[in-house]
Amino acid sequence: MIGGGLAGLAAALDLAGRGHRVAVVERKQYPFHKVCGEYVSNEVLPYLRRLGADPAALAPAAINTFLLSSPGGRCLTAPLDLGGFGVSRYLLDDFLYRLAVARGVTFYLKNTVTDVTYDPAADQHRVTLADGRELTARVVLGTYGKRTNLDRQLQRAFFTQRSPYLGVKYHLRMPGFPRDLIALHNFADGYAGISAIEDDKLCFCYLTTRQNLKRHGTIPAMEQAVLAQNPRLREILASAEVLYPQPEVINEISFAPKQPVEQHVLMCGDAAGLITPLCGNGMAMALHGAALAAAAAHDFLRATTTRAAMEAAYSRAWHAQFGTRLRVGRAVQRLFGGPVLSELVVGGLRHWPGAVQALMRRTHGQAF
Numbered sequence: 494m495i496g497g498g499l500a501g502l503a504a505a506l507d508l509a510g511r512g513h514r515v516a517v518v519e520r521k522q523y524p525f526h527k528v529c530g531e532y533v534s535n536e537v538l539p540y541l542r543r544l545g546a547d548p549a550a551l552a553p554a555a556i557n558t559f560l561l562s563s564p565g566g567r568c569l570t571a572p573l574d575l576g577g578f579g580v581s582r583y584l585l586d587d588f589l590y591r592l593a594v595a596r597g598v599t600f601y602l603k604n605t606v607t608d609v610t611y612d613p614a615a616d617q618h619r620v621t622l623a624d625g626r627e628l629t630a631r632v633v634l635g636t637y638g639k640r641t642n643l644d645r646q647l648q649r650a651f652f653t654q655r656s657p658y659l660g661v662k663y664h665l666r667m668p669g670f671p672r673d674l675i676a677l678h679n680f681a682d683g684y685a686g687i688s689a690i691e692d693d694k695l696c697f698c699y700l701t702t703r704q705n706l707k708r709h710g711t712i713p714a715m716e717q718a719v720l721a722q723n724p725r726l727r728e729i730l731a732s733a734e735v736l737y738p739q740p741e742v743i744n745e746i747s748f749a750p751k752q753p754v755e756q757h758v759l760m761c762g763d764a765a766g767l768i769t770p771l772c773g774n775g776m777a778m779a780l781h782g783a784a785l786a787a788a789a790a791h792d793f794l795r796a797t798t799t800r801a802a803m804e805a806a807y808s809r810a811w812h813a814q815f816g817t818r819l820r821v822g823r824a825v826q827r828l829f830g831g832p833v834l835s836e837l838v839v840g841g842l843r844h845w846p847g848a849v850q851a852l853m854r855r856t857h858g859q860a861f
Contacts, residue, residue: 494518495606495620496637497835498527499582500762500779500786502589504634505598506544507787513794516599516628518606518620520751524587528660528743530686531696532675534577534777536860540784546592553580554689560676563836566724574614575857577675581664589741601626608642609633611757618757632790632803635760636783638764640745648754651749658746661712662698667733670695678725679835681705685726694736695727698747700769713741748823753811754804761784766815769822774857778815781861785810814858 494502497519505515520537533548541547562568594600601622608621620628637643644652665687675688685699699720707717721727746767753765762779786807793803 494608494634494636495643495758496519496635496762496764497523497590497600497602498586498636498638498762498779499589499776500764500783501634501636502586502593503544503546503780503783504636504761504787504790505593506546506589506596508790508794509593509596509598510544511787511791513592513791514599515597516630517593518601518604518622519674520603520605522602523590525720526662526664526737526741527582527586527663528698528741529582529696529776530688530698531581531690532577532579532686532688532776534774534857535575535781536858537777537780538781539860546589546807548578548580548585548588550587551580551584552691552809553578554672554675554691556675556688558674559670562676562678562723562725563682564679564681564723565836567836573675575860579675579696581690581694581696593734596613605641606637608646609643609756609758610663631794633757633758634786634790635758636762637763637764639743639763640747644764647758649751649755651747651751654747654749656745656747656749657699657702657704658748659703659706660698660700660743660746662696662741663741664690665695665697665729665733666693666736667695676725678723678729680720680723680726683719685720685729685843687729690746695733697733703744707765712742749768750819753782753808757800757804759790759804761786765811766819768815768819771861774818777858778818781814781858784861785814818858 494505494517497517501517505517509515546567556579557573558570559573560570600644605623610619612619618630618633620630672689678685678766682705683699683701687695687697690696705719706715709718716730728805737792748767748769751766761782765782768775768778789803789807792798793800
């Protein structure tokens with residue numbers, strides 16, 4: 494696994510549980526924070542339980558209600574059919590990492606992959622680490638997130654396209670915020686999500702543009718000038734306690750289409766395709782992608798299928814599960830961010846609850 498986020502850790506647990514030797518290369522040391530909305534649809538629960546990684550051990554928040562506000566503060570609410578849970582990546586990733594170590598997975602931490610090449614004669618990959626070591630593997634999964642220099646080395650098309658988006662995340666405390674609610678609040682050229690996680694904390698994560706930040710100079714100035722125009726966000730910014738001094742920030746968030754297989758590497762999670770945060774289901778997609786990739790790799794590793802058949806099967810399964818979700822996510826995103834259009838959409842959806850439920854179903858999956 495190149496990358497030890499949700500997809501990499503879940504796939505590692507899955508393949509180790511099937512009897513395979515697994516190594517994970519991760520550039521950080523657990524535990525660590527990530528820019529992420531930290532809401533997970535309950536569709537993942539059967540899979541996590543099969544892996545022996547039931548998140549109930551982490552005391553997550555149970556979430557069953559959705560709220561959406563326009564830039565002017567108009568709101569609609571809707572029940573979440575499947576519901577979900579809120580837990581920080583700081584806690585969840587470390588939990589999965591410790592389980593993987595206990596089950597024999599090898600980790601190369603505080604390290605990165607600088608090159609991965611496929612040798613057709615040997616039918617295996619050579620993986621070069623930043624410290625000079627070389628590993629060989631019959632199957633490589635790219636589970637490294639939204640964007641790395643490895644995308645350039647693999648000559649992935651999206652990497653050459655600049656993206657205007659950046660993401661910002663805090664953990665907060667805010668007495669009185671409902672722990673069963675996930676709220677998405679629109680503002681000019683962006684939107685913010687807030688929902689409960691463990692230990693009476695909240696995850697506050699928003700997507701905006703580099704232009705917004707450039708115009709106002711600093712993140713606090715941008716928040717006061719832009720986000721606070723939405724009265725719901727103004728209340729959060731004014732009353733919440735921020736739990737760490739500097740926000741987590743990530744640039745170049747691209748929603749451009751990607752391919753699930755690149756030069757014989759099976760891509761999972763955000764490396765395969767990033768759903769817009771407005772649709773709030775990236776963590777579940779990462780876990781489901783890990784399940785699909787692990788199943789395809791297992792068939793190849795036990796010699797019941799060829800490499801070409803493994804790659805084709807994974808690509809078909811990935812597109813069947815996520816192709817529509819990503820397309821709908823990109824279409825939904827275009828409806829928000831502009832104040833006038835956002836107001837019209839939220840105002841219309843308030844009187845059309847069936848449409849809200851239909852959109853949710855198109856961006857979420859079933860239990861697997």
